Amino acid sequence: xxxxxxxxxxxxxxxxxxxxxxxxxxxxxxxxxxxxxxxxxxxxxxxxxxxxxxxxxxxxxxxxxxxxxxxxxxxxxxxxxxxxxxxxxxxxxxxxxxxxxxxxxxxxxxxxxxxxxxxxxxxxxxxxxxxxxxxxxxxxxxxxxxxxxxxxxxxxxxxxxxxxxxxxxxxxxxxxxxxxxxxxxxxxxxxxxxxxxxxxxxxxxxxxxxxxxxxxxxxxxxxxxxxxxxxxxxxxxxxxxxxxxxxxxxxxxxxxxxxxxxxxxxxxxxxxxxxxxxxxxxxxxxxxxxxxx
Amino acid sequence: xxxxxxxxxxxxxxxxxxxxxxxxxxxxxxxxxxxxxxxxxxxxxxxxxxxxxxxxxxxxxxxxxxxxxxxxxxxxxxxxxxxxxxxxxxxxxxxxxxxxxxxxxxxxxxxxxxxxxxxxxxxxxxxxxxxxxxxxxxxxxxxxxxxxxxxxxxxxxxxxxxxxxxxxxxxxxxxxxxxxxxxxxxxxxxxxxxxxxxxxxxxxxxxxxxxxxxxxxxxxxxxxxxxxxxxxxxxxxxxxxxx
Numbered sequence: 001x002x003x004x005x006x007x008x009x010x011x012x013x014x015x016x017x018x019x020x021x022x023x024x025x026x027x028x029x030x031x032x033x034x035x036x037x038x039x040x041x042x043x044x045x046x047x048x049x050x051x052x053x054x055x056x057x058x059x060x061x062x063x064x065x066x067x068x069x070x071x072x073x074x075x076x077x078x079x080x081x082x083x084x085x086x087x088x089x090x091x092x093x094x095x096x097x098x099x100x101x102x103x104x105x106x107x108x109x110x111x112x113x114x115x116x117x118x119x120x121x122x123x124x125x126x127x128x129x130x131x132x133x134x135x136x137x138x139x140x141x142x143x144x145x146x147x148x149x150x151x152x153x154x155x156x157x158x159x160x161x162x163x164x165x166x167x168x169x170x171x172x173x174x175x176x177x178x179x180x181x182x183x184x185x186x187x188x189x190x191x192x193x194x195x196x197x198x199x200x201x202x203x204x205x206x207x208x209x210x211x212x213x214x215x216x217x218x219x220x221x222x223x224x225x226x227x228x229x230x231x232x233x234x235x236x237x238x239x240x241x242x243x244x245x246x247x248x249x250x251x252x253x254x255x256x257x258x259x260x261x262x263x264x265x266x267x268x269x270x271x272x273x274x275x276x277x278x279x280x281x282x283x284x285x286x287x288x289x290x291x292x293x
Numbered sequence: 294x295x296x297x298x299x300x301x302x303x304x305x306x307x308x309x310x311x312x313x314x315x316x317x318x319x320x321x322x323x324x325x326x327x328x329x330x331x332x333x334x335x336x337x338x339x340x341x342x343x344x345x346x347x348x349x350x351x352x353x354x355x356x357x358x359x360x361x362x363x364x365x366x367x368x369x370x371x372x373x374x375x376x377x378x379x380x381x382x383x384x385x386x387x388x389x390x391x392x393x394x395x396x397x398x399x400x401x402x403x404x405x406x407x408x409x410x411x412x413x414x415x416x417x418x419x420x421x422x423x424x425x426x427x428x429x430x431x432x433x434x435x436x437x438x439x440x441x442x443x444x445x446x447x448x449x450x451x452x453x454x455x456x457x458x459x460x461x462x463x464x465x466x467x468x469x470x471x472x473x474x475x476x477x478x479x480x481x482x483x484x485x486x487x488x489x490x491x492x493x494x495x496x497x498x499x500x501x502x503x504x505x506x507x508x509x510x511x512x513x514x515x516x517x518x519x520x521x522x523x524x525x526x527x528x529x530x531x532x533x534x535x536x
Contacts, residue, residue: 164402171399174388181348181386182447183374183403 006136007258008251013142015250016149017211019243020204021223022230023153024197026242029231030173031193034087034096038079038103040223041111042198043205046072047122047215048111050206054123061123069202076198077191079103085190104220112217119216122209145207152203153243156196160239169193201227233273235283244284249273299362300325301455301490302347307356309339309346315354316342317514324507326454327488329481331495331505331522333530339514340494341383344457347492348373348380361454375403379448379489383459385440387432393443394418394428400447410450417446423472438469442476449480453489456480462497470500478504498527 021040028036050068053059059067083103087096128141160166172179172189179186205223209215226249234245249269256268276284300323309317317339324330332340345351347358349368358365360376370380379400387396397417401410418424423442427435432443441461448456458477462470481491481504495501502508502522510518510533517533518525 164407167395167398168402171388171391171395174390175386177370178386178388178399180370181374181380181382182399182451183371184399185371 002135003258004255007254009136009138010142011251011254012247013139013146013211013250014254015247016146017204017208017246018226018230018249019246020149020152020207021201021227022234022242022246022249023156023239024200024204025224025227026231026234026239027169027173027193027197027200030239031169031176031190032084034084035100035228036079036084036194036197037097037100037224037228038083038107039076039197039201039227040225041104041107041220042075042079043072043201043223044215044217044220045107045111045114046075046198046202047205047209047219048115048120051120051123051215052114061125064123065125065206068206069199072198072202072205073195074198075107076194076201080191080194085187104224108217108220111220117217119214122206122212122214124213125206125210141211145211149204149207152200156200165189165192169196229270229273233276233283235286238283238285241283241285245273248276248284298325300359301361302492303357303359304343304347305357305359307343307346307358308354309342309351310354311342311351315514316351317346317511319356320509320511320516321356322507322509322519324455324490324492326490327481328506329477329491329493329504330507330509331493331501332509332511333495333498333501334511334517334533336496337513338511340511341459342514343511344380344382344459344492344494347455347457348378374451377403377451377454379451379453379456381444381448381456381458381461383463385432385437385444387435387440387444387447389433390431392427392429392431393424393435393439396432396443397424397428397446397450400450401452403451413450417450421446421472421476423469436469437463438465438473441465441469441473445473445476445480449476449483449489453480456489456491457494458491459494460496461493462495462500470497474500474504498530502527502530 025039028034046068049071050064053064053067054061083099084096087099126141126144128139130137131140160170168184168189172184172186176186230245230249231242235241252272253265253269256265260268302324304320304322307320308315320343322330332343334340342351346353348370350370388399394414397414404410418428421442423439424446427439427443432440461473465473477491477493480489482488493501505522508520508522508525509516510530
Protein backbone atom coordinates (compact mmCIF):
# COMPACT_ATOMS: atom_id res chain seq x y z
CA UNK A 1 0.00 0.00 0.00
CA UNK A 2 2.83 2.38 0.90
CA UNK A 3 4.47 1.69 -2.45
CA UNK A 4 1.20 2.23 -4.32
CA UNK A 5 0.65 5.61 -2.67
CA UNK A 6 4.25 6.62 -3.38
CA UNK A 7 3.71 5.76 -7.06
CA UNK A 8 0.43 7.66 -7.14
CA UNK A 9 2.05 10.80 -5.71
CA UNK A 10 4.74 10.62 -8.38
CA UNK A 11 2.04 9.96 -10.99
CA UNK A 12 0.13 13.06 -9.95
CA UNK A 13 3.32 15.16 -10.14
CA UNK A 14 3.96 13.89 -13.65
CA UNK A 15 0.27 14.08 -14.52
CA UNK A 16 0.08 17.75 -13.55
CA UNK A 17 2.52 18.54 -16.37
CA UNK A 18 0.49 16.43 -18.81
CA UNK A 19 -2.63 18.17 -17.54
CA UNK A 20 -1.14 21.55 -18.38
CA UNK A 21 -0.21 20.36 -21.88
CA UNK A 22 -3.60 18.74 -22.38
CA UNK A 23 -5.37 21.89 -21.21
CA UNK A 24 -3.37 24.02 -23.65
CA UNK A 25 -4.01 21.53 -26.43
CA UNK A 26 -7.73 21.14 -25.69
CA UNK A 27 -8.18 24.90 -25.67
CA UNK A 28 -7.31 25.10 -29.37
CA UNK A 29 -9.38 22.03 -30.13
CA UNK A 30 -12.36 23.44 -28.28
CA UNK A 31 -12.38 26.71 -30.20
CA UNK A 32 -11.37 25.39 -33.63
CA UNK A 33 -12.00 21.65 -33.64
CA UNK A 34 -8.44 21.41 -34.97
CA UNK A 35 -5.75 19.02 -33.79
CA UNK A 36 -2.68 21.22 -33.49
CA UNK A 37 0.08 18.75 -34.28
CA UNK A 38 2.69 21.52 -34.26
CA UNK A 39 1.91 22.19 -30.58
CA UNK A 40 4.86 20.37 -29.01
CA UNK A 41 7.45 21.53 -31.52
CA UNK A 42 6.48 25.18 -31.03
CA UNK A 43 7.20 24.55 -27.34
CA UNK A 44 10.45 22.73 -28.13
CA UNK A 45 11.71 25.67 -30.19
CA UNK A 46 10.85 28.13 -27.41
CA UNK A 47 12.39 25.88 -24.75
CA UNK A 48 15.59 25.66 -26.84
CA UNK A 49 15.56 29.46 -26.99
CA UNK A 50 15.41 29.47 -23.19
CA UNK A 51 18.36 27.08 -23.01
CA UNK A 52 20.34 29.27 -25.44
CA UNK A 53 19.56 32.42 -23.46
CA UNK A 54 20.87 30.84 -20.27
CA UNK A 55 23.89 28.98 -21.66
CA UNK A 56 25.17 31.49 -24.21
CA UNK A 57 23.84 34.83 -22.96
CA UNK A 58 24.10 34.12 -19.25
CA UNK A 59 20.54 35.20 -18.53
CA UNK A 60 18.92 34.02 -15.30
CA UNK A 61 16.78 30.90 -15.87
CA UNK A 62 13.66 32.68 -14.65
CA UNK A 63 14.10 35.66 -16.97
CA UNK A 64 14.85 33.26 -19.83
CA UNK A 65 11.68 31.35 -18.91
CA UNK A 66 9.60 34.55 -19.13
CA UNK A 67 11.07 35.28 -22.57
CA UNK A 68 10.45 31.68 -23.67
CA UNK A 69 6.81 31.87 -22.55
CA UNK A 70 6.36 35.01 -24.67
CA UNK A 71 8.18 33.33 -27.57
CA UNK A 72 5.93 30.25 -27.37
CA UNK A 73 2.87 32.51 -27.47
CA UNK A 74 4.18 34.45 -30.47
CA UNK A 75 5.28 31.33 -32.40
CA UNK A 76 1.87 29.71 -31.79
CA UNK A 77 0.02 32.84 -32.92
CA UNK A 78 2.19 33.09 -36.05
CA UNK A 79 1.44 29.46 -36.94
CA UNK A 80 -2.26 30.17 -36.56
CA UNK A 81 -2.19 33.36 -38.63
CA UNK A 82 0.13 32.17 -41.36
CA UNK A 83 -0.88 28.51 -41.69
CA UNK A 84 -4.04 27.32 -39.94
CA UNK A 85 -6.14 30.40 -40.73
CA UNK A 86 -5.99 29.44 -44.41
CA UNK A 87 -7.69 26.12 -43.73
CA UNK A 88 -10.40 27.21 -41.31
CA UNK A 89 -13.90 26.99 -42.72
CA UNK A 90 -12.74 25.65 -46.07
CA UNK A 91 -13.41 22.00 -45.35
CA UNK A 92 -9.76 21.13 -45.99
CA UNK A 93 -9.33 18.84 -43.01
CA UNK A 94 -6.64 16.58 -44.49
CA UNK A 95 -4.71 19.52 -45.93
CA UNK A 96 -4.80 21.25 -42.54
CA UNK A 97 -3.58 18.09 -40.84
CA UNK A 98 -0.64 17.76 -43.26
CA UNK A 99 0.16 21.46 -42.87
CA UNK A 100 0.25 21.01 -39.08
CA UNK A 101 2.70 18.10 -39.40
CA UNK A 102 4.82 20.10 -41.86
CA UNK A 103 4.88 22.97 -39.36
CA UNK A 104 5.97 20.59 -36.64
CA UNK A 105 8.94 19.41 -38.70
CA UNK A 106 9.91 22.92 -39.73
CA UNK A 107 9.92 24.04 -36.08
CA UNK A 108 11.89 20.99 -35.00
CA UNK A 109 14.42 21.57 -37.79
CA UNK A 110 14.89 25.18 -36.72
CA UNK A 111 15.41 23.99 -33.14
CA UNK A 112 18.06 21.44 -34.20
CA UNK A 113 19.82 24.01 -36.39
CA UNK A 114 19.92 26.24 -33.31
CA UNK A 115 21.18 23.67 -30.81
CA UNK A 116 22.13 20.50 -32.70
CA UNK A 117 20.76 16.96 -32.37
CA UNK A 118 22.32 16.20 -29.00
CA UNK A 119 20.17 16.14 -25.84
CA UNK A 120 20.13 19.54 -24.16
CA UNK A 121 20.70 20.06 -20.47
CA UNK A 122 17.84 22.15 -19.12
CA UNK A 123 18.65 25.09 -16.83
CA UNK A 124 17.85 24.35 -13.20
CA UNK A 125 14.82 26.27 -11.98
CA UNK A 126 14.55 24.64 -8.54
CA UNK A 127 17.21 22.94 -6.47
CA UNK A 128 15.53 19.66 -5.74
CA UNK A 129 16.12 17.44 -2.74
CA UNK A 130 14.32 14.51 -1.16
CA UNK A 131 11.95 15.35 1.64
CA UNK A 132 10.13 12.95 3.90
CA UNK A 133 6.41 13.62 4.44
CA UNK A 134 4.39 11.18 6.56
CA UNK A 135 6.84 8.45 5.74
CA UNK A 136 6.85 9.11 1.99
CA UNK A 137 10.01 10.17 0.15
CA UNK A 138 9.08 13.07 -2.09
CA UNK A 139 11.17 15.24 -4.37
CA UNK A 140 10.87 18.90 -3.42
CA UNK A 141 11.31 19.81 -7.09
CA UNK A 142 8.40 17.53 -7.99
CA UNK A 143 6.21 19.13 -5.35
CA UNK A 144 7.09 22.62 -6.60
CA UNK A 145 6.30 21.52 -10.17
CA UNK A 146 2.97 20.15 -8.97
CA UNK A 147 2.23 23.38 -7.10
CA UNK A 148 3.15 25.58 -10.06
CA UNK A 149 1.10 23.50 -12.50
CA UNK A 150 -1.93 23.61 -10.19
CA UNK A 151 -1.48 27.37 -9.63
CA UNK A 152 -1.25 27.95 -13.39
CA UNK A 153 -4.41 25.94 -14.01
CA UNK A 154 -6.31 27.75 -11.25
CA UNK A 155 -5.17 31.14 -12.59
CA UNK A 156 -6.23 30.10 -16.07
CA UNK A 157 -9.63 28.91 -14.84
CA UNK A 158 -10.13 32.30 -13.13
CA UNK A 159 -9.12 34.07 -16.35
CA UNK A 160 -11.73 32.08 -18.32
CA UNK A 161 -14.43 32.56 -15.72
CA UNK A 162 -13.94 36.18 -14.73
CA UNK A 163 -12.56 38.19 -17.62
CA UNK A 164 -14.36 39.39 -20.70
CA UNK A 165 -11.73 37.87 -23.02
CA UNK A 166 -11.80 34.59 -21.09
CA UNK A 167 -15.55 34.34 -21.34
CA UNK A 168 -15.32 35.20 -25.04
CA UNK A 169 -12.93 32.26 -25.49
CA UNK A 170 -15.29 29.87 -23.71
CA UNK A 171 -18.32 31.04 -25.69
CA UNK A 172 -16.54 31.05 -29.06
CA UNK A 173 -15.49 27.49 -28.25
CA UNK A 174 -19.13 26.49 -27.90
CA UNK A 175 -20.51 28.10 -31.05
CA UNK A 176 -18.57 30.39 -33.36
CA UNK A 177 -21.65 31.60 -35.27
CA UNK A 178 -23.42 32.52 -32.03
CA UNK A 179 -20.24 34.25 -30.89
CA UNK A 180 -20.15 36.39 -34.02
CA UNK A 181 -23.85 37.21 -33.62
CA UNK A 182 -23.26 38.68 -30.15
CA UNK A 183 -20.19 40.60 -31.34
CA UNK A 184 -17.35 38.46 -29.98
CA UNK A 185 -14.38 39.08 -32.32
CA UNK A 186 -13.95 35.43 -33.26
CA UNK A 187 -10.81 35.86 -35.41
CA UNK A 188 -9.06 37.76 -32.64
CA UNK A 189 -10.20 35.22 -30.05
CA UNK A 190 -8.74 32.37 -32.11
CA UNK A 191 -5.36 34.10 -32.27
CA UNK A 192 -5.45 34.80 -28.53
CA UNK A 193 -6.30 31.15 -27.89
CA UNK A 194 -3.19 30.03 -29.78
CA UNK A 195 -1.06 32.48 -27.82
CA UNK A 196 -2.47 31.37 -24.47
CA UNK A 197 -2.12 27.72 -25.49
CA UNK A 198 1.56 28.26 -26.35
CA UNK A 199 2.24 30.09 -23.07
CA UNK A 200 0.51 27.44 -20.94
CA UNK A 201 2.24 24.64 -22.81
CA UNK A 202 5.66 26.25 -22.36
CA UNK A 203 5.19 26.43 -18.60
CA UNK A 204 4.52 22.68 -18.71
CA UNK A 205 7.53 22.10 -20.96
CA UNK A 206 9.80 24.05 -18.59
CA UNK A 207 8.52 22.04 -15.62
CA UNK A 208 9.17 18.85 -17.59
CA UNK A 209 12.67 20.03 -18.54
CA UNK A 210 13.42 20.93 -14.94
CA UNK A 211 12.12 17.61 -13.59
CA UNK A 212 14.16 15.53 -16.08
CA UNK A 213 17.05 18.01 -16.43
CA UNK A 214 16.92 17.88 -20.21
CA UNK A 215 15.11 17.94 -23.55
CA UNK A 216 15.94 16.54 -26.97
CA UNK A 217 14.74 17.05 -30.52
CA UNK A 218 11.98 14.42 -30.21
CA UNK A 219 10.50 16.03 -27.08
CA UNK A 220 8.19 18.13 -29.27
CA UNK A 221 6.42 15.11 -30.73
CA UNK A 222 6.32 13.51 -27.29
CA UNK A 223 4.59 16.61 -25.86
CA UNK A 224 2.12 16.73 -28.75
CA UNK A 225 1.10 13.12 -28.38
CA UNK A 226 0.92 13.15 -24.59
CA UNK A 227 -1.29 16.25 -24.82
CA UNK A 228 -3.38 14.79 -27.63
CA UNK A 229 -4.01 11.52 -25.81
CA UNK A 230 -4.73 13.16 -22.44
CA UNK A 231 -7.08 15.73 -24.01
CA UNK A 232 -8.90 13.13 -26.11
CA UNK A 233 -9.38 10.67 -23.27
CA UNK A 234 -10.42 13.49 -20.95
CA UNK A 235 -13.02 14.66 -23.46
CA UNK A 236 -11.84 16.81 -26.32
CA UNK A 237 -14.62 19.32 -25.80
CA UNK A 238 -13.94 19.75 -22.11
CA UNK A 239 -11.08 21.69 -20.52
CA UNK A 240 -11.68 20.09 -17.13
CA UNK A 241 -11.70 16.75 -18.92
CA UNK A 242 -8.28 17.52 -20.38
CA UNK A 243 -6.90 18.12 -16.88
CA UNK A 244 -8.44 14.85 -15.66
CA UNK A 245 -7.04 13.06 -18.74
CA UNK A 246 -3.56 14.44 -18.03
CA UNK A 247 -3.65 13.32 -14.40
CA UNK A 248 -4.95 9.88 -15.45
CA UNK A 249 -2.12 9.51 -17.97
CA UNK A 250 0.48 10.45 -15.35
CA UNK A 251 -0.98 8.01 -12.83
CA UNK A 252 -1.16 5.12 -15.28
CA UNK A 253 2.42 5.74 -16.44
CA UNK A 254 3.70 5.84 -12.88
CA UNK A 255 1.90 2.62 -11.95
CA UNK A 256 3.23 0.95 -15.11
CA UNK A 257 6.78 1.99 -14.23
CA UNK A 258 6.36 0.76 -10.67
CA UNK A 259 4.63 -2.55 -11.30
CA UNK A 260 5.72 -3.57 -14.81
CA UNK A 261 8.74 -1.87 -16.35
CA UNK A 262 9.94 1.58 -17.27
CA UNK A 263 10.58 0.26 -20.79
CA UNK A 264 6.91 -0.49 -21.34
CA UNK A 265 5.42 2.34 -19.30
CA UNK A 266 4.44 4.57 -22.18
CA UNK A 267 3.13 1.72 -24.34
CA UNK A 268 1.05 0.43 -21.42
CA UNK A 269 -0.23 3.91 -20.58
CA UNK A 270 -1.27 4.64 -24.15
CA UNK A 271 -2.94 1.22 -24.41
CA UNK A 272 -4.85 1.88 -21.18
CA UNK A 273 -5.89 5.28 -22.50
CA UNK A 274 -7.07 3.68 -25.77
CA UNK A 275 -9.21 1.28 -23.71
CA UNK A 276 -10.73 4.17 -21.76
CA UNK A 277 -11.48 5.89 -25.08
CA UNK A 278 -13.13 2.69 -26.29
CA UNK A 279 -15.38 2.49 -23.23
CA UNK A 280 -16.10 6.25 -23.22
CA UNK A 281 -15.84 7.48 -26.83
CA UNK A 282 -16.66 11.08 -25.81
CA UNK A 283 -13.97 11.00 -23.16
CA UNK A 284 -14.15 11.02 -19.39
CA UNK A 285 -15.87 14.41 -19.20
CA UNK A 286 -16.80 15.04 -22.87
CA UNK A 287 -20.00 16.90 -23.69
CA UNK A 288 -23.09 14.86 -24.30
CA UNK A 289 -24.81 15.45 -27.62
CA UNK A 290 -28.34 16.69 -26.98
CA UNK A 291 -30.85 17.10 -29.77
CA UNK A 292 -32.58 20.46 -29.48
CA UNK A 293 -36.33 20.49 -29.89
CA UNK B 294 -37.21 65.24 -40.40
CA UNK B 295 -36.60 65.06 -36.68
CA UNK B 296 -34.29 62.37 -35.22
CA UNK B 297 -37.26 60.22 -34.24
CA UNK B 298 -38.61 60.32 -37.80
CA UNK B 299 -35.41 58.98 -39.34
CA UNK B 300 -35.94 55.26 -39.89
CA UNK B 301 -33.54 53.02 -37.99
CA UNK B 302 -33.59 50.64 -40.94
CA UNK B 303 -34.40 51.41 -44.54
CA UNK B 304 -34.19 48.82 -47.30
CA UNK B 305 -34.19 50.29 -50.78
CA UNK B 306 -35.03 47.89 -53.62
CA UNK B 307 -32.94 45.21 -51.99
CA UNK B 308 -32.15 41.96 -53.81
CA UNK B 309 -30.26 39.17 -52.07
CA UNK B 310 -28.67 35.91 -53.16
CA UNK B 311 -26.88 32.81 -51.92
CA UNK B 312 -24.14 32.24 -54.49
CA UNK B 313 -25.72 32.57 -57.93
CA UNK B 314 -29.28 32.04 -56.72
CA UNK B 315 -31.25 35.24 -56.19
CA UNK B 316 -33.70 34.59 -53.34
CA UNK B 317 -35.07 38.04 -52.49
CA UNK B 318 -35.94 40.65 -55.14
CA UNK B 319 -36.62 44.33 -54.95
CA UNK B 320 -37.73 44.64 -51.31
CA UNK B 321 -38.14 48.11 -49.81
CA UNK B 322 -39.25 48.91 -46.27
CA UNK B 323 -38.69 51.38 -43.43
CA UNK B 324 -38.73 50.69 -39.67
CA UNK B 325 -38.51 53.35 -36.98
CA UNK B 326 -37.48 53.05 -33.34
CA UNK B 327 -40.27 51.51 -31.27
CA UNK B 328 -41.94 49.91 -34.29
CA UNK B 329 -42.36 46.22 -35.09
CA UNK B 330 -42.33 45.33 -38.78
CA UNK B 331 -43.69 41.84 -39.38
CA UNK B 332 -42.49 39.97 -42.46
CA UNK B 333 -44.74 37.04 -43.29
CA UNK B 334 -45.14 34.57 -46.10
CA UNK B 335 -45.08 30.88 -46.93
CA UNK B 336 -42.02 28.64 -46.62
CA UNK B 337 -39.35 29.54 -49.14
CA UNK B 338 -40.62 33.11 -49.55
CA UNK B 339 -37.22 34.58 -48.66
CA UNK B 340 -38.06 35.84 -45.15
CA UNK B 341 -35.00 34.40 -43.40
CA UNK B 342 -32.79 35.46 -46.32
CA UNK B 343 -34.01 39.02 -45.83
CA UNK B 344 -32.78 39.01 -42.22
CA UNK B 345 -29.55 37.21 -43.17
CA UNK B 346 -28.93 39.85 -45.82
CA UNK B 347 -29.19 42.69 -43.31
CA UNK B 348 -26.38 41.18 -41.19
CA UNK B 349 -24.28 40.14 -44.18
CA UNK B 350 -25.04 36.42 -44.17
CA UNK B 351 -26.59 36.59 -47.66
CA UNK B 352 -25.03 38.52 -50.55
CA UNK B 353 -26.51 41.78 -51.68
CA UNK B 354 -27.09 41.78 -55.43
CA UNK B 355 -28.78 45.16 -55.78
CA UNK B 356 -30.25 47.92 -53.68
CA UNK B 357 -29.21 49.60 -50.44
CA UNK B 358 -29.45 48.94 -46.73
CA UNK B 359 -29.50 52.17 -44.74
CA UNK B 360 -29.03 51.94 -40.97
CA UNK B 361 -29.45 55.02 -38.79
CA UNK B 362 -29.22 57.20 -41.88
CA UNK B 363 -25.98 55.67 -43.21
CA UNK B 364 -25.50 52.96 -45.83
CA UNK B 365 -24.59 49.63 -44.24
CA UNK B 366 -21.52 48.46 -46.15
CA UNK B 367 -19.19 45.45 -45.70
CA UNK B 368 -21.35 44.09 -42.93
CA UNK B 369 -21.02 40.74 -41.17
CA UNK B 370 -22.71 39.44 -37.99
CA UNK B 371 -19.92 40.64 -35.71
CA UNK B 372 -19.86 44.15 -37.20
CA UNK B 373 -23.64 44.20 -37.07
CA UNK B 374 -23.54 43.43 -33.34
CA UNK B 375 -21.03 46.24 -32.88
CA UNK B 376 -23.50 48.61 -34.58
CA UNK B 377 -26.14 47.42 -32.09
CA UNK B 378 -28.04 45.21 -34.51
CA UNK B 379 -29.22 42.18 -32.51
CA UNK B 380 -30.03 39.01 -34.45
CA UNK B 381 -32.17 36.21 -33.01
CA UNK B 382 -31.90 33.55 -35.71
CA UNK B 383 -34.20 30.63 -36.30
CA UNK B 384 -33.15 27.87 -33.90
CA UNK B 385 -31.99 30.54 -31.41
CA UNK B 386 -28.26 29.74 -31.68
CA UNK B 387 -27.65 29.92 -27.95
CA UNK B 388 -24.38 28.77 -26.38
CA UNK B 389 -25.35 25.19 -25.47
CA UNK B 390 -23.07 24.64 -22.48
CA UNK B 391 -23.55 28.08 -20.97
CA UNK B 392 -26.21 28.91 -18.40
CA UNK B 393 -29.20 31.11 -19.12
CA UNK B 394 -27.49 33.93 -17.25
CA UNK B 395 -24.24 33.55 -19.21
CA UNK B 396 -26.20 33.52 -22.47
CA UNK B 397 -27.88 36.75 -21.39
CA UNK B 398 -24.48 38.20 -20.43
CA UNK B 399 -23.12 37.40 -23.89
CA UNK B 400 -25.69 39.74 -25.40
CA UNK B 401 -23.96 42.63 -23.68
CA UNK B 402 -20.48 41.59 -24.83
CA UNK B 403 -19.99 44.83 -26.76
CA UNK B 404 -21.27 47.06 -23.96
CA UNK B 405 -18.83 49.19 -21.99
CA UNK B 406 -21.06 49.70 -18.94
CA UNK B 407 -20.19 46.35 -17.32
CA UNK B 408 -21.68 47.15 -13.92
CA UNK B 409 -24.91 48.31 -15.51
CA UNK B 410 -25.02 45.15 -17.62
CA UNK B 411 -25.10 42.93 -14.51
CA UNK B 412 -27.97 44.99 -13.14
CA UNK B 413 -29.84 44.80 -16.45
CA UNK B 414 -29.46 41.00 -16.39
CA UNK B 415 -30.85 40.92 -12.84
CA UNK B 416 -33.76 43.12 -13.92
CA UNK B 417 -34.50 40.92 -16.92
CA UNK B 418 -34.45 37.78 -14.80
CA UNK B 419 -36.72 39.44 -12.24
CA UNK B 420 -39.16 40.57 -14.93
CA UNK B 421 -39.46 37.28 -16.83
CA UNK B 422 -40.22 34.17 -14.74
CA UNK B 423 -39.14 31.87 -17.57
CA UNK B 424 -35.68 33.48 -17.52
CA UNK B 425 -35.52 33.15 -13.73
CA UNK B 426 -36.33 29.45 -14.04
CA UNK B 427 -33.42 28.76 -16.41
CA UNK B 428 -30.87 31.33 -15.22
CA UNK B 429 -28.61 28.59 -13.87
CA UNK B 430 -29.51 25.91 -16.38
CA UNK B 431 -27.46 25.20 -19.52
CA UNK B 432 -29.13 26.10 -22.80
CA UNK B 433 -28.78 22.56 -24.14
CA UNK B 434 -31.34 21.31 -21.62
CA UNK B 435 -33.83 24.17 -21.95
CA UNK B 436 -37.12 23.75 -23.76
CA UNK B 437 -37.67 25.60 -27.03
CA UNK B 438 -39.73 28.31 -25.31
CA UNK B 439 -37.16 28.83 -22.58
CA UNK B 440 -34.43 29.09 -25.18
CA UNK B 441 -36.47 31.63 -27.13
CA UNK B 442 -36.98 33.88 -24.10
CA UNK B 443 -33.25 33.75 -23.36
CA UNK B 444 -32.36 34.36 -27.03
CA UNK B 445 -34.56 37.45 -27.24
CA UNK B 446 -33.31 38.57 -23.83
CA UNK B 447 -29.75 38.16 -25.06
CA UNK B 448 -30.56 40.44 -27.97
CA UNK B 449 -32.33 42.95 -25.72
CA UNK B 450 -29.35 43.14 -23.35
CA UNK B 451 -27.21 44.49 -26.17
CA UNK B 452 -29.45 47.59 -25.99
CA UNK B 453 -30.08 47.25 -29.71
CA UNK B 454 -31.08 49.94 -32.17
CA UNK B 455 -32.41 47.21 -34.42
CA UNK B 456 -33.51 43.70 -33.56
CA UNK B 457 -34.07 40.98 -36.15
CA UNK B 458 -36.10 38.02 -34.93
CA UNK B 459 -36.67 34.92 -37.04
CA UNK B 460 -39.68 32.66 -36.41
CA UNK B 461 -39.82 33.03 -32.63
CA UNK B 462 -43.02 30.97 -32.28
CA UNK B 463 -41.69 27.96 -34.18
CA UNK B 464 -42.37 24.80 -32.20
CA UNK B 465 -43.59 26.58 -29.06
CA UNK B 466 -46.64 25.82 -26.93
CA UNK B 467 -49.37 28.53 -27.24
CA UNK B 468 -48.82 29.76 -23.66
CA UNK B 469 -45.14 30.36 -24.38
CA UNK B 470 -45.95 32.05 -27.70
CA UNK B 471 -47.88 34.65 -25.71
CA UNK B 472 -44.92 35.16 -23.36
CA UNK B 473 -42.46 35.48 -26.21
CA UNK B 474 -44.58 38.04 -28.06
CA UNK B 475 -45.06 40.06 -24.89
CA UNK B 476 -41.29 40.15 -24.65
CA UNK B 477 -40.94 41.28 -28.28
CA UNK B 478 -43.39 44.13 -27.67
CA UNK B 479 -41.42 45.04 -24.56
CA UNK B 480 -38.14 45.20 -26.50
CA UNK B 481 -39.69 47.52 -29.07
CA UNK B 482 -41.07 49.86 -26.44
CA UNK B 483 -38.17 49.69 -23.94
CA UNK B 484 -38.16 53.16 -22.45
CA UNK B 485 -34.59 52.80 -21.15
CA UNK B 486 -33.13 53.31 -24.62
CA UNK B 487 -35.97 54.78 -26.72
CA UNK B 488 -36.98 51.34 -27.95
CA UNK B 489 -35.58 49.21 -30.74
CA UNK B 490 -36.80 48.90 -34.28
CA UNK B 491 -37.84 45.27 -34.69
CA UNK B 492 -38.08 43.26 -37.89
CA UNK B 493 -40.00 40.11 -37.07
CA UNK B 494 -40.19 37.15 -39.42
CA UNK B 495 -43.16 35.02 -38.41
CA UNK B 496 -45.53 32.42 -39.86
CA UNK B 497 -47.98 32.60 -36.99
CA UNK B 498 -50.16 35.37 -38.44
CA UNK B 499 -52.24 36.09 -35.35
CA UNK B 500 -49.23 36.26 -33.07
CA UNK B 501 -47.40 38.55 -35.50
CA UNK B 502 -50.40 40.86 -35.86
CA UNK B 503 -50.64 41.12 -32.07
CA UNK B 504 -47.39 43.11 -31.95
CA UNK B 505 -46.82 44.46 -35.48
CA UNK B 506 -47.20 48.07 -36.56
CA UNK B 507 -46.49 47.28 -40.20
CA UNK B 508 -46.79 44.14 -42.25
CA UNK B 509 -45.04 42.90 -45.35
CA UNK B 510 -46.05 39.69 -47.13
CA UNK B 511 -43.37 38.00 -49.20
CA UNK B 512 -43.99 35.33 -51.79
CA UNK B 513 -41.38 33.89 -54.13
CA UNK B 514 -38.87 36.41 -52.81
CA UNK B 515 -41.01 39.44 -53.74
CA UNK B 516 -43.34 41.72 -51.83
CA UNK B 517 -47.00 40.96 -52.55
CA UNK B 518 -48.44 43.26 -49.89
CA UNK B 519 -47.11 45.98 -47.62
CA UNK B 520 -48.94 48.28 -45.26
CA UNK B 521 -50.13 49.10 -41.78
CA UNK B 522 -51.35 46.29 -39.51
CA UNK B 523 -55.02 47.26 -39.87
CA UNK B 524 -54.98 47.00 -43.67
CA UNK B 525 -55.48 43.25 -43.66
CA UNK B 526 -57.09 40.65 -41.44
CA UNK B 527 -55.49 37.35 -40.53
CA UNK B 528 -57.88 35.71 -43.01
CA UNK B 529 -56.71 37.99 -45.85
CA UNK B 530 -53.10 37.13 -45.09
CA UNK B 531 -53.97 33.43 -44.98
CA UNK B 532 -55.46 33.78 -48.47
CA UNK B 533 -52.26 35.38 -49.72
CA UNK B 534 -50.27 32.40 -48.44
CA UNK B 535 -52.45 30.12 -50.56
CA UNK B 536 -52.29 32.08 -53.80
